Amino acid sequence: MSERSQDSNGRKIAPRLIFETGSPGRSGFFWPEDPKTKSEWIPARFLRGEIEGFPEMGELEVMRHFTRLSHLNYSIEGQFYPLGSCTMKYNPKLNEVVARLPGLSLLHPLAPLPLIQGALELLSDLEGMLAEICGMDHISLQPAAGAQGEMTGLMMIRAYLTTKGNPRRKILVPDTAHGTNPASSTLCGYEVVQVPSNDRGIIEAKKVEEVMDEEVAALMITNPNTFGIFEMDIQAIAEAIHEKGGLIYLDGANLNALMGIAKPGDMGVDVLHMNLHKTFSTPHGGGGPGAGPVGVKKFLQDYLPVPRIIRGNEGYELREDLPNSVGRVRSFFGNFGILVRAYAYILALGSDGLEEASRMALLNANYIRSRLKGHFHVPHPETCMHECVFTDRLQQKQGVHTTDIAKRLLDYGFHPPTIYFPLVVSGAIMIEPTETESPETLDAFIDAMISIAHEAKENPSMVKSAPHTTPVGRLDETLAARKLILRWNPSKAGNDQGKAES
Amino acid sequence: MSERSQDSNGRKIAPRLIFETGSPGRSGFFWPEDPKTKSEWIPARFLRGEIEGFPEMGELEVMRHFTRLSHLNYSIEGQFYPLGSCTMKYNPKLNEVVARLPGLSLLHPLAPLPLIQGALELLSDLEGMLAEICGMDHISLQPAAGAQGEMTGLMMIRAYLTTKGNPRRKILVPDTAHGTNPASSTLCGYEVVQVPSNDRGIIEAKKVEEVMDEEVAALMITNPNTFGIFEMDIQAIAEAIHEKGGLIYLDGANLNALMGIAKPGDMGVDVLHMNLHKTFSTPHGGGGPGAGPVGVKKFLQDYLPVPRIIRGNEGYELREDLPNSVGRVRSFFGNFGILVRAYAYILALGSDGLEEASRMALLNANYIRSRLKGHFHVPHPETCMHECVFTDRLQQKQGVHTTDIAKRLLDYGFHPPTIYFPLVVSGAIMIEPTETESPETLDAFIDAMISIAHEAKENPSMVKSAPHTTPVGRLDETLAARKLILRWNPSKAGNDQGKAES
Amino acid sequence: MRYTPHTASDKERLLQAIGVTRIEDLFGQIPQFLRERARIALPRGLSEVEVKRRMASLAAKNGTPESWGFFLGGGIYHHVIPSTVDAVISRSEFSTSYTPYQPEVSQGTLQAVFEFQTLMCELTAMEVSNAGLYDGASASAEAVLMARRVQKGRRRVLLSRALHPQYRSVIATYLKNLEDVELVEIPFTESGQMDLQFLTRELDERAICVVAGYPNFLGIIDDLGALHEACAGYGVFLITVTTEAFSLALLKPPGAWGVEIAVGEGQSLGIPMGLGGPAFGFLTCQKKFVRSIPGRLVGETVDHDGRRGFVLTLAAREQHIRREKATSNICTNQGLCTLAATVFMATLGKGGMRRLAEVNVGRAHETRERLVKEAGLGTTFSGPFFNEFVLGVEGLSQHLSRLAAKRIVPGISLAPWYPELQDSLLICVTEMNQREEIDQLVRTFSGQ
Amino acid sequence: MRYTPHTASDKERLLQAIGVTRIEDLFGQIPQFLRERARIALPRGLSEVEVKRRMASLAAKNGTPESWGFFLGGGIYHHVIPSTVDAVISRSEFSTSYTPYQPEVSQGTLQAVFEFQTLMCELTAMEVSNAGLYDGASASAEAVLMARRVQKGRRRVLLSRALHPQYRSVIATYLKNLEDVELVEIPFTESGQMDLQFLTRELDERAICVVAGYPNFLGIIDDLGALHEACAGYGVFLITVTTEAFSLALLKPPGAWGVEIAVGEGQSLGIPMGLGGPAFGFLTCQKKFVRSIPGRLVGETVDHDGRRGFVLTLAAREQHIRREKATSNICTNQGLCTLAATVFMATLGKGGMRRLAEVNVGRAHETRERLVKEAGLGTTFSGPFFNEFVLGVEGLSQHLSRLAAKRIVPGISLAPWYPELQDSLLICVTEMNQREEIDQLVRTFSGQ
Ligand SMILES: Cc1ncc(COP(=O)(O)O)c(C=O)c1O
Numbered sequence A, B: 001m002s003e004r005s006q007d008s009n010g011r012k013i014a015p016r017l018i019f020e021t022g023s024p025g026r027s028g029f030f031w032p033e034d035p036k037t038k039s040e041w042i043p044a045r046f047l048r049g050e051i052e053g054f055p056e057m058g059e060l061e062v063m064r065h066f067t068r069l070s071h072l073n074y075s076i077e078g079q080f081y082p083l084g085s086c087t088m089k090y091n092p093k094l095n096e097v098v099a100r101l102p103g104l105s106l107l108h109p110l111a112p113l114p115l116i117q118g119a120l121e122l123l124s125d126l127e128g129m130l131a132e133i134c135g136m137d138h139i140s141l142q143p144a145a146g147a148q149g150e151m152t153g154l155m156m157i158r159a160y161l162t163t164k165g166n167p168r169r170k171i172l173v174p175d176t177a178h179g180t181n182p183a184s185s186t187l188c189g190y191e192v193v194q195v196p197s198n199d200r201g202i203i204e205a206k207k208v209e210e211v212m213d214e215e216v217a218a219l220m221i222t223n224p225n226t227f228g229i230f231e232m233d234i235q236a237i238a239e240a241i242h243e244k245g246g247l248i249y250l251d252g253a254n255l256n257a258l259m260g261i262a263k264p265g266d267m268g269v270d271v272l273h274m275n276l277h278k279t280f281s282t283p284h285g286g287g288g289p290g291a292g293p294v295g296v297k298k299f300l301q302d303y304l305p306v307p308r309i310i311r312g313n314e315g316y317e318l319r320e321d322l323p324n325s326v327g328r329v330r331s332f333f334g335n336f337g338i339l340v341r342a343y344a345y346i347l348a349l350g351s352d353g354l355e356e357a358s359r360m361a362l363l364n365a366n367y368i369r370s371r372l373k374g375h376f377h378v379p380h381p382e383t384c385m386h387e388c389v390f391t392d393r394l395q396q397k398q399g400v401h402t403t404d405i406a407k408r409l410l411d412y413g414f415h416p417p418t419i420y421f422p423l424v425v426s427g428a429i430m431i432e433p434t435e436t437e438s439p440e441t442l443d444a445f446i447d448a449m450i451s452i453a454h455e456a457k458e459n460p461s462m463v464k465s466a467p468h469t470t471p472v473g474r475l476d477e478t479l480a481a482r483k484l485i486l487r488w489n490p491s492k493a494g495n496d497q498g499k500a501e502s
Numbered sequence C, D: 001m002r003y004t005p006h007t008a009s010d011k012e013r014l015l016q017a018i019g020v021t022r023i024e025d026l027f028g029q030i031p032q033f034l035r036e037r038a039r040i041a042l043p044r045g046l047s048e049v050e051v052k053r054r055m056a057s058l059a060a061k062n063g064t065p066e067s068w069g070f071f072l073g074g075g076i077y078h079h080v081i082p083s084t085v086d087a088v089i090s091r092s093e094f095s096t097s098y099t100p101y102q103p104e105v106s107q108g109t110l111q112a113v114f115e116f117q118t119l120m121c122e123l124t125a126m127e128v129s130n131a132g133l134y135d136g137a138s139a140s141a142e143a144v145l146m147a148r149r150v151q152k153g154r155r156r157v158l159l160s161r162a163l164h165p166q167y168r169s170v171i172a173t174y175l176k177n178l179e180d181v182e183l184v185e186i187p188f189t190e191s192g193q194m195d196l197q198f199l200t201r202e203l204d205e206r207a208i209c210v211v212a213g214y215p216n217f218l219g220i221i222d223d224l225g226a227l228h229e230a231c232a233g234y235g236v237f238l239i240t241v242t243t244e245a246f247s248l249a250l251l252k253p254p255g256a257w258g259v260e261i262a263v264g265e266g267q268s269l270g271i272p273m274g275l276g277g278p279a280f281g282f283l284t285c286q287k288k289f290v291r292s293i294p295g296r297l298v299g300e301t302v303d304h305d306g307r308r309g310f311v312l313t314l315a316a317r318e319q320h321i322r323r324e325k326a327t328s329n330i331c332t333n334q335g336l337c338t339l340a341a342t343v344f345m346a347t348l349g350k351g352g353m354r355r356l357a358e359v360n361v362g363r364a365h366e367t368r369e370r371l372v373k374e375a376g377l378g379t380t381f382s383g384p385f386f387n388e389f390v391l392g393v394e395g396l397s398q399h400l401s402r403l404a405a406k407r408i409v410p411g412i413s414l415a416p417w418y419p420e421l422q423d424s425l426l427i428c429v430t431e432m433n434q435r436e437e438i439d440q441l442v443r444t445f446s447g448q
């Protein structure tokens, strides 16, 4: 219980904004001196007054405000979070502790090298660990997230092909791919050619051969794909691509299914990215930050972003002078604090723990799949890897759609799976339990899904009007897009939202 | 939102116990080695098997369990907590940070002195600060809480009087005193003589004189008293006591009303205790820990508990050899971690901040008093100090009692004040807002109190059946005392409390 | 101003509502002479940055296991603390809540205490546990007071000389003002265990209780079976005091030996050493004595809908109801520390508790063997021990300074408390002592 | 096993339910040759204690402002961080939640982002802010791409040479694969500001935008009025890049100068230096360009009862809907860091932001004056600055080693990026630099 979240009749009260609390002249910050800027230092015309709309709250007000907001959030530490393709596994507390060591959090990226040797050692170690885990030769930790990793990877491919004489024009992308794949292709000046998946959810070598030609720079493949199905033709596909001088880019977002089970590096993959905020347990933070390291085979190493960390005789050094490098994609060393957490995670699990993690991820996903397949339509016959996909086909007869099922799950206290993705099946429900969930939790979730399936038959309207028990009801997204209120503004100040609280 | 706190119909589900979750063989703890105890080390008959009823949970299960429990708690950082006599002020985050510095939290109390010089310096500084704030000559930081401080103080008085020839038999305690005062007196072998307060809520010198004699060891007085009223006769009272060879013990629980306003040391007080978890902002932790340092005038310093911290030429030293000392009341140095927080608090506020704190505490209390006095009966005319007391007299006509008002406040999202204390007025409602609450918060609380006063007239039954919106309803305390279930027991295991969650 | 949100106009508004013009107008009842002398002569307030710097500089003047070879026990132990513990207790919903007087909005704290009580009952194999006391020392004193209440008319309290010296002082302090209570000290034998013959001679119907360390301050495990048998004959309570709570994960628990009251210090269970506090004392006993128990108790009950819930119960024992007749004067206890212990025990669980206890036994015994064999230190007591042991060290002081030079604190000298144990060191080895650290200890003692 | 709760019997049960006997049976589609080579050659898992020790030993090999006199800026700044910030962002409800795709159970994150957007609009005096981007460098690149989308047909991008060198590289990287975009560098004058004459010569209808640091990498405050006027003539966008977000609490904000897009790095606003990440990039612009904005946007709306609530909006711009036509490929952003900034700005508030900015200006200018007067360092640029400035140092390398010996890092050598600025140091002074520290810097430079 934080602040009042409801009035005395149990009606929920929307929280105030920081701009609607506080009092003029109040501050949660105390600093003894109060100097004034001399005009010979900075001419008046370059200065502003106090920042108009800024809040004026006491420290306790600030803490109460955000504590209350936190209570309106769903989180992994609160409950099961089966978002497909997001790998919402437990974020170990240990990692939060070590990431806050002053010796790791108070470092300046432009400090003389002797002052950051420990940090460079960590980064260099981590590169080695990640290379080993996914079977690649070299790693760059610079990309801030998966999408930036994709961009970096494609740029390396382009740079490589350019030195070979022709950057080429096209990137092949399966119709099951995540939206960032085509978006990143465009960003690198490529046009996207879609490769259809078959009725088993995977793409076939022959389909690839049909569209493969000398203008195709690369195939961007996700394995296991977003259906959670392993692309079993991968080897033949890679050959088809390589034969015509193209490269294989692997979207490693689903690496959590592969650790100790199969190495992308052995699949003919030339470039890949990993999402440390998925496979390596760094917290998602309500949207980020993450980290999207890229890995390459030896022949591409000169194309990696600068700086590269190398071991010299006076310790670790940075190399900037790599003419073939794609250059910098981010400032400094990427999301170092996230890399620290991933490093601690790998140390804690070790080879045995990482392998067990992937095995249990598969076990959990297949358990859900087999227990739910009688109640929800399964688009594909095969067992899955780390996630499984259903659709709302059986429920549609009662006019109950995937959204309704998702919203109704909220009433049961569960976060819905990823919905309407992948796009190739209509009304997709994509469930990724991860390895850190206990069988009891899976059972509780499965029971909820099954009783919703029953409700869809017996009482569809109650499902369609869900959620009934959340802090706010279904929100009007069309209104949001039409009226487009993207910031608080003073005119609406003192509206009685959340009156009688504080 | 943490775990499911309700079923799909919004019915609240009681959380499981740690003993009702998990699975045999599971553990949230990982330790690589697994040695076995040799029988030549410890004979088998001294050993046990695994601890029967202990839980077997994964790390994530543990975090979810306690995260969910936390969401069932009311807290200062959640909302206003006006418990009279408890001084529920904001507990600064800064103090939590510094208290966790390894150099302060990883110290061993029996380490050689050179390894704990920083800690001893801190303690010695803190003694000086507290002495200055309350106007006493010497301080001992050993007592773990106020009650232990009382015991320590009374023991010093007894030891002193004993050396003077007669420990005496009685302690005078006002009828407004906190329960620990008489309890501590008994613990020190004294019998308690009550001193009645007058209709203005204070005790009068003449009343004290009536009961004062050579068998009275001391008067235990709380100032301001538990009505939040300053004992204005204090000087005359002290003279009356001293005249007959008795001493004055001040219960300093209400020191938050006096900083920079009046020093107990100037009131004729010989011994006192402070509650650092009240006046000095250390968190109450759901019941503790706290710290209850005692302060004395010079003539009592030899009676303070050992060890005493003294500044030698090789730095700080410990003196144990004080023949008159009452001895040890607690192991080691008391609740050091709490002392660290209080020290940081005093540094942060400084003389100016401490004085402002008491002034604003008075301002807030009197504001509430004046705005509510038309709606609730006020037993005394005077303005108050840091807290104000009302009663349910006006509401009793409708059969609405203090408990009902308290429970109804929960529906408004507020924690009730301290109720039915002090005992001398029936149905007491004791409100201590503290200085860290904003006027807006006070207004919100006052509005809630006022509308409850109206409800008591118009709709008493709804008040009497409150709370209506809490995670659990009014709990059956008689049943609890009769059935006396003080531990989980296996027979009741797997009861379906909170089924379908995890 | 720091932590007080009041702006000038806020003050204005409040003063007006009250009907006064200055805050000083609220000091009406305070004699002028008090007002005049009230100023506080301390420096002005500091910024967060300045406070952190001051605290850091103090911290830097101390030595911790992070920078020292560390073999100190004697009632406070350096054990592993899983990250879950601080993650939970630093949640403000727990740390900034008060004693759960309003159960409807305190189920988090109340259920956690109920879980704590259950865990302590399981750990000690006793029937009832309270919600915790200040520390092991005051818990021991409270246990004796409790026994005295139950054993009306009896007056002698028999204390093991091997009980923690500070605990003995605290017990003495608590008892010294109570009529005709007599404290008797029971010596230990060369096994380090209690002298049974001496004890039997002292035992009779005048005795309230025998108080024994388990393990005792010398690290030795007493034979509670024999002690309890001796006591039972005269209806004397056997009270065990455990300073190393972790040992109970491996040792036959007090309850299994039939003791009446088992108390101890809980610091080992997830709480940093913190110069000895705050941690918590625990008190467990047989159910028949529950009404004489000191401190808080949480009990299970239901609300009007039959939903399970928890409340503070048997409050009639406590000071706020019973006042001078209360079973104890305790009010504020060590709540958050008992929560830490609850999270700690839940995290380690059945298997983890056992395993870690065995790791302690293994390291301690191997270290002792090496110190005797390789470094030639002298054995002292023959009784079994958990993770602490006493060894004789010729020329202790020279050894200590050479060890200090290598940043090693090898243990606690016993001479200050036990003149008969000159040149003896109480050495503690836990799971936190690494191989290299132990090697260094042995090597340095071997004069290398 | 670590973090996976499955016991042997749990696995049994699940396998049975699935209808297979071994987990390997689930690897059906995986070619054998992949299975055979899949083992991971890394050490086995470590305990928490071991991991902590490893991390501590790495941390010990680094140098921080806690032990060094520290005058480094250049895009990452050492500023105060109130305790409220970490207290909030370490709450698991914020840190372990995902992108708020289900608004009904994500109002905490959504409202906080809405508050963040508002704060950034106020700080920059721009009309719209997105929910954040990776960092200042990629935000600059995204801003250029955004301008290019809006300014269809134009192809030249004019970059200030005084823009952060790493930002210039990142922009170059982002643009290099896009057809016929031309990058032009605009030099700076001896004031450290952009060369207006040069700029005017380069400006025409082919230009998409001019990108200027504000303040720039040399610490200098450009005259945005003049720049914007020059740009406006040809309909060229002026994009400001602020690496020291704190300066905007004092400087006339980009919006007040009429700039079209204002971006920057937010690390100064409550985020530890962390070797440069994670922090966040911000992007603000005029409302008319909102549909071309990259990254997430949170908008206000209501639920069926008319209750205010917040949702992700204009998703049609984003990759998960728009795919190859998206305004950007960004998906995961820097959410928790923008929350940190929100708490930071809420804590300091109007007054605190202003005051702290003035403290920076004061210390930096006093330090510069002393370094010039007392230590005789050479002045370089004449333009106004906030908390960073460039000075010429004869025999820089000897100075640096003598300073290093005293554990002082006085600043950043500019030569690697600006050959024309040999022996010049970029020196940053913030509120975290104490008097003594500054005295020592001056003294050491003075050769004492
Ligand atoms: C399959 C797949 N590819 C790429 C991405 C993009 O990664 P990021 O969000 O780290 O940019 C995601 C993230 O959701 C994903 O699921």
Ligand SMILES: Cc1ncc(COP(=O)(O)O)c(C=O)c1O
Residues within 6 Å of the ligand: B085, B086, B145, B146, B147, B148, B178, B180, B181, B222, B226, B251, B253, B254, B275, B290, B291, B292, C330, C331, C332
């Ligand atoms: C007036 C008064 N005296 C004494 C005490 C006892 O202090 P403690 O709870 O720290 O033992 C209290 C605490 O509630 C109190 O309010």
